[in-house]
Amino acid sequence: MNAVLITIPLALLLLLLAVGAFFWAVDHGQFDDLHTPGLLPLDEADKDVDAEDVPP
Amino acid sequence: MKTVCWHCGEPLPATVVQAQVGGELRAVCCHGCRAAAEWIEQLGLADYYSLRTQPATKPELSEAAERDSCLAWQRDEVARHVVRDLGDGRRETMLFVEGVRCTACVWLIERALQSLPGVASVQVNALARRARITWIEERVSLSQILERLVRTGYRAWPLHARALDDIRRQQARDALKRLVVAGFGAMQAMMFAAVLYLRGADAVDVSAEALFRWLGFIVATPVVMYSAAPFFKGAARSLAARHLSMDVPVAAAIALIYAASFVEALRGGGHVYFDSVSMFVFFLLAGRYLEMRARHHAGDLVDALARLTPSFADRRREDHSLERIGIHELRAGDRVHVGEGGLVPADGVLLSPACRVDEALVSGESTPTLRRCGDALIAGSVLVDGPVDLRVERVGADTVLAGIAGLVERAQVERPQLARAGEQTTGRFVARVLSLTVLTAAAWSVVDPSRAFAAALAVLVVSCPCAFALAVPAAITRALTVLARCGVLVVKPDAIAALAQTTHVVFDKTGTLTMPRLTDVETFNDVSPEGALRLAAALARESHHPLARAIAAACSDAALPAAAQVRSAAGLGLSGVVEGRELQLGSSRFIASSRRLPGHADAILLADQTGVIAAFHVSEQLRPGMRDVIDTLKALGLQLHIISGDATAKVADVAAKLDIARWRARASPADKLSELGTMRAQGARVLAVGDGVNDAPVLAGADVGVALASGAEIARASSDIVLAGERLSALVTACRIARQTVAVIQQNQRWALLYNLVAMPLAALGFVPPWLAALGMSFSSLCVIGNALRIGRHPSGVEAQARQPEHAAAGAA
Numbered sequence: 105m106n107a108v109l110i111t112i113p114l115a116l117l118l119l120l121l122a123v124g125a126f127f128w129a130v131d132h133g134q135f136d137d138l139h140t141p142g143l144l145p146l147d148e149a150d151k152d153v154d155a156e157d158v159p160p
Numbered sequence: 161m162k163t164v165c166w167h168c169g170e171p172l173p174a175t176v177v178q179a180q181v182g183g184e185l186r187a188v189c190c191h192g193c194r195a196a197a198e199w200i201e202q203l204g205l206a207d208y209y210s211l212r213t214q215p216a217t218k219p220e221l222s223e224a225a226e227r228d229s230c231l232a233w234q235r236d237e238v239a240r241h242v243v244r245d246l247g248d249g250r251r252e253t254m255l256f257v258e259g260v261r262c263t264a265c266v267w268l269i270e271r272a273l274q275s276l277p278g279v280a281s282v283q284v285n286a287l288a289r290r291a292r293i294t295w296i297e298e299r300v301s302l303s304q305i306l307e308r309l310v311r312t313g314y315r316a317w318p319l320h321a322r323a324l325d326d327i328r329r330q331q332a333r334d335a336l337k338r339l340v341v342a343g344f345g346a347m348q349a350m351m352f353a354a355v356l357y358l359r360g361a362d363a364v365d366v367s368a369e370a371l372f373r374w375l376g377f378i379v380a381t382p383v384v385m386y387s388a389a390p391f392f393k394g395a396a397r398s399l400a401a402r403h404l405s406m407d408v409p410v411a412a413a414i415a416l417i418y419a420a421s422f423v424e425a426l427r428g429g430g431h432v433y434f435d436s437v438s439m440f441v442f443f444l445l446a447g448r449y450l451e452m453r454a455r456h457h458a459g460d461l462v463d464a465l466a467r468l469t470p471s472f473a474d475r476r477r478e479d480h481s482l483e484r485i486g487i488h489e490l491r492a493g494d495r496v497h498v499g500e501g502g503l504v505p506a507d508g509v510l511l512s513p514a515c516r517v518d519e520a521l522v523s524g525e526s527t528p529t530l531r532r533c534g535d536a537l538i539a540g541s542v543l544v545d546g547p548v549d550l551r552v553e554r555v556g557a558d559t560v561l562a563g564i565a566g567l568v569e570r571a572q573v574e575r576p577q578l579a580r581a582g583e584q585t586t587g588r589f590v591a592r593v594l595s596l597t598v599l600t601a602a603a604w605s606v607v608d609p610s611r612a613f614a615a616a617l618a619v620l621v622v623s624c625p626c627a628f629a630l631a632v633p634a635a636i637t638r639a640l641t642v643l644a645r646c647g648v649l650v651v652k653p654d655a656i657a658a659l660a661q662t663t664h665v666v667f668d669k670t671g672t673l674t675m676p677r678l679t680d681v682e683t684f685n686d687v688s689p690e691g692a693l694r695l696a697a698a699l700a701r702e703s704h705h706p707l708a709r710a711i712a713a714a715c716s717d718a719a720l721p722a723a724a725q726v727r728s729a730a731g732l733g734l735s736g737v738v739e740g741r742e743l744q745l746g747s748s749r750f751i752a753s754s755r756r757l758p759g760h761a762d763a764i765l766l767a768d769q770t771g772v773i774a775a776f777h778v779s780e781q782l783r784p785g786m787r788d789v790i791d792t793l794k795a796l797g798l799q800l801h802i803i804s805g806d807a808t809a810k811v812a813d814v815a816a817k818l819d820i821a822r823w824r825a826r827a828s829p830a831d832k833l834s835e836l837g838t839m840r841a842q843g844a845r846v847l848a849v850g851d852g853v854n855d856a857p858v859l860a861g862a863d864v865g866v867a868l869a870s871g872a873e874i875a876r877a878s879s880d881i882v883l884a885g886e887r888l889s890a891l892v893t894a895c896r897i898a899r900q901t902v903a904v905i906q907q908n909q910r911w912a913l914l915y916n917l918v919a920m921p922l923a924a925l926g927f928v929p930p931w932l933a934a935l936g937m938s939f940s941s942l943c944v945i946g947n948a949l950r951i952g953r954h955p956s957g958v959e960a961q962a963r964q965p966e967h968a969a970a971g972a973a
Contacts, residue, residue: 108368112375119344119379126340130333136285 178722242302242318249298250280255291255316257284257309272308276300291316338387339445345383346438352376353435373425376434383438384418387445412594413620414441420617431614436937443941473505474498476549487555494552498543504550506539507559512548517541593620593920600924611926618923618933631908634948639901642952648883648894655880657905658863659898661845665793666836666858668850669804669811672868672888673818676707677781678714682763683774692774696766698723698738699745707764708734708745710778733764741768780810782817785889790818792892799844803827803835805854832858849891851875866891901951908944915940 129135244252257269266284269291273282278299283292293305302318309316352375355368391414394407414437421432474482476495490496490506498504504517514532518541531537537550539559597619604612636657640650650656667673681689697715700708701723723736723743733746744751744767751767763775793800802823804811811825824835836858839846848855848862852875859865860878867879876882883890919936922928928936 115348116375116378119348123341123344127337130337133283135336136329136332 246294249296250294251297251302252292252294253302254319255293255306255309256319257289257291258315258317269309269314273305276304276308279305290319335445335449338390339442339449342383342387342438342442342445345379345387346435346442348379349376349383349435349438352379353432356432370425370428373432373434376432377422377425380418380421380434380438383441384414388414388441390448391441391444410444416594416597417617417620420613420620424613424617429614431617433617433620433933436933439937490552490555492552492555495549496552497547497549499547502543502547504537504539504541504543506552507554508537508550508552510535510537510548510550512550515543515548517543593916596920596924603924604926615924615926618926618928619920631905631912631944634945635901635905635908635951638948638951639897643894643897646890646893646897647887648881648890650881651879655864656898656901658845659847659881659895660902662798662847662864662895664799664801664839664844664846666801666803666832666839666846666848666862667820668848668852668855668858669802669806669814672849672851672855673782673786673802673814674780675783676710676778678710678776679779679781680777681774682777684772685770687773689774692766693776694721695738695741695743696745696764696774696776699734699736699743699766707778711745711764711776743768780814782814783888785887787818789888789892790820792889793895796892796895798847798895801839803832803858805829805832829854829857833861836861849888850879866894897952904947904951908947911943911947912940915943 242253246252269284270282273279273291273293276295278296280294280296281292285291295302295305306316306318352372355372356376388411391407391411395411398408417433417437417440421434421437424431472484473487473490473494474497475485475490476497477483482497487505495511496505496508510531510533512533514530516530517537536553539554597616600619601612601616604615639656643650678693681693683689683692693711693715697712698721701712721739723738725737733744733751735742735744735746737743744765746764748763748765751765751772763777765772766774766776790800800818800820800822802811802815802818802820804823804825805827806825808825811823815821815823824831827835832855836846836848840863846862847864847866848858849866849868850856850859851868855867856875856878859867859875859880864881865879866881866883867875868883881894915936919928923933
């Protein structure tokens with residue numbers, strides 16, 4: 105029972121942190137466009153460029 | 161020939177663009193891909209990426225008018241409406257970018273703009289085709305940004321500064337947050353409740369029970385207070401308006417279960433349902449979230465109007481010189497000059513002797529009409545020959561074009577709320593459950609007051625309208641997925657229910673039933689028809705005009721030469737350089753007068769420096785397979801109509817060919833809408849199919865509006881369903897799946913009813929402990945979801961058909 109008294113608050117704390125992190129991500133546009141960024145790394149041609157893409 | 165874009169892997173559109181990569185021609189889906197592919201190719205050779213080499217591979221920015229219109233955004237009077245000042249010299253605007261098709265386009269636009277000094281941030285949304293751009297006014301101007309975009313191959317329209325607020329983005333973010341909070345809450349509440357369900361079995365003592373009840377309360381509180389807030393707000397709004405919406409019973413159920421469980425927890429009783437209430441909220445929010453996403457992916461009326469309305473006008477000053485001004489500055493009484501191929505900026509009266517205008521935008525008429533001095537001109541129509549002067553009569557919201565947009569909005573509001581039927585059923589059901597709960601409580605308080613509260617609560621939970629609430633969203637979500645695979649994009653999920661009950665189908669003629677098709681090639685000067693077609697197609701594929709597309713589609717040669725310096729004159733034709741020859745393609749008025757041929761008024765001519773090479777005769781023909789589609793629709797028991805703005809003879813001809821008895825020609829958008837009203841008054845459920853601007857009000861006002869993906873922006877924005885790939889056969893599939901979906905929804909609702917009829921009396925009699933109530937609720941929900949998954953799988957084998965092209969595409973790639 106004592107173990108539960110430690111793990112449950114811990115679980116709630118982690119839950120709070122997870123929700124907080126998620127809210128931060130949503131507010132910073134991480135979920136605005138789920139379509140485009142998902143495809144970018146699949147584009148082989150683009151990958152070459154990303155590697156080379158240093159500002160001149 | 162490959163069927164997917166060499167660069168991005170998206171399916172190829174009807175008009176293919178070619179990219180020169182590694183000395184070979186590759187088919188790509190758009191100019192963005194072509195530019196990106198060739199860019200990368202260059203990169204491989206140079207081993208270093210520099211944007212300065214980029215313009216060389218792009219089509220030249222040769223059109224002076226294009227640059228002019230970019231420069232005009234410089235004026236403060238114009239910019240004021242589209243730009244927002246962020247302070248410390250930073251400005252922000254929202255652009256609607258035409259031609260964004262895939263990831264490569266997003267990549268290209270972001271790179272191209274970010275390389276401009278002074279551009280602070282660029283965010284492109286491929287789905288909405290919008291770009292949000294922040295820049296520092298001292299170092300770069302909006303005109304330079306627009307010019308860079310044009311150079312990269314995209315046309316962009318600044319949207320009104322209101323678009324920056326982006327209500328939709330805020331909505332989407334809020335909904336996602338609420339959904340995730342509800343999901344986490346439901347999981348945690350379920351976990352804590354599981355301990356309570358196992359009560360008595362093991363080492364859980366009485367004080368621990370109280371602890372877990374309060375833990376359930378802690379995690380359910382944010383779910384009810386935050387996630388379920390939209391239901392409470394909606395309920396409050398509809399109560400204030402003295403009208404019972406679906407939100408009212410839902411909000412009542414949530415509040416009652418939550419409050420009752422709270423009271424139980426205070427009393428130390430065992431009947432708490434914090435897990436059920438969280439799960440209920442989560443399921444409801446999940447359904448709403450999916451519907452909202454589908455809605456946001458559709459076009460926006462604001463974007464559509466931004467594209468149609470000309471942004472500038474050339475106003476004559478007192479001394480007859482011209483000044484370019486923004487459309488917002490135009491006033492009634494101004495004298496305006498319009499060049500050949502230009503857009504008429506506002507409704508007005510013609511001052512010049514005569515001209516011909518293409519009013520297809522507004523009237524749907526496919527041939528240009530003659531206007532004489534004193535006749536009215538409509539904003540948004542294209543001047544076929546000119547230049548002319550006109551006196552402005554009406555501007556802005558008073559123009560015919562704005563009137564069409566108004567018609568669309570009105571029709572959308574007046575749309576019959578057929579699909580709400582499902583929600584009404586749920587509403588009635590919840591109302592009955594609530595009265596039964598009250599009855600149970602009343603009955604028990606007579607028999608045994610100590611059990612009244614627990615029994616009433618069990619009734620509320622065991623019947624928890626989950627299965628009912630899920631019956632519709634689960635089936636609709638499944639149907640949306642299946643239909644999307646068949647190339648049917650359902651914009652408004654309500655449309656599925658309406659589609660299943662359709663009795664009449666109204667077709668527009670031009671562009672919907674028919675498409676221009678090349679019938680004959682006539683050549684001069686010893687040129688072979690194939691050779692002439694090759695040259696013409698190389699030029700024509702640069703344009704989206706229906707006639708140009710007909711020519712491009714007629715050429716089966718995949719390896720077409722690239723066209724450079726392509727210029728288009730709206731409503732007239734195209735010019736450019738192909739294989740070193742300077743070519744012109746267009747109507748006889750477009751071809752330089754020295755090279756004209758007599759007697760080819762209707763044909764499309766191809767000319768080079770020496771003279772006319774070929775004449776292409778294009779006539780309107782039925783889309784392939786149209787007859788089959790019509791016959792199948794008739795077999796489904798639908799009544800078919802044609803209502804067109806086109807000339808009587810043409811419409812009669814098409815109607816006869818398709819064996820459609822009921823048709824009407826020369827109908828204005830308002831006529832079409834009133835015709836629709838008459839049909840509906842006779843009890844018809846009308847499906848409208850169209851693709852033009854003039855169809856938009858009908859599409860918006862019909863029970864179901866179906867637009868073609870290639871159609872006008874405003875038509876798509878006002879429709880419920882968009883057909884990709886221009887295949888009307890998908891409409892038949894859509895009808896079948898819609899009917900199956902409605903059948904499944906009815907099965908689901910019957911099942912939910914049956915379950916409730918069995919479970920509720922037991923709960924009312926006090927036989928159902930909390931764990932059994934929660935289990936029953938989950939079980940009935942799973943049954944509903946399982947049944948929904950059958951849609952599109954079973955009898956017609958639609959899914960198998962739809963999958964075939966996917967495999968073919970994968971094989972080719």
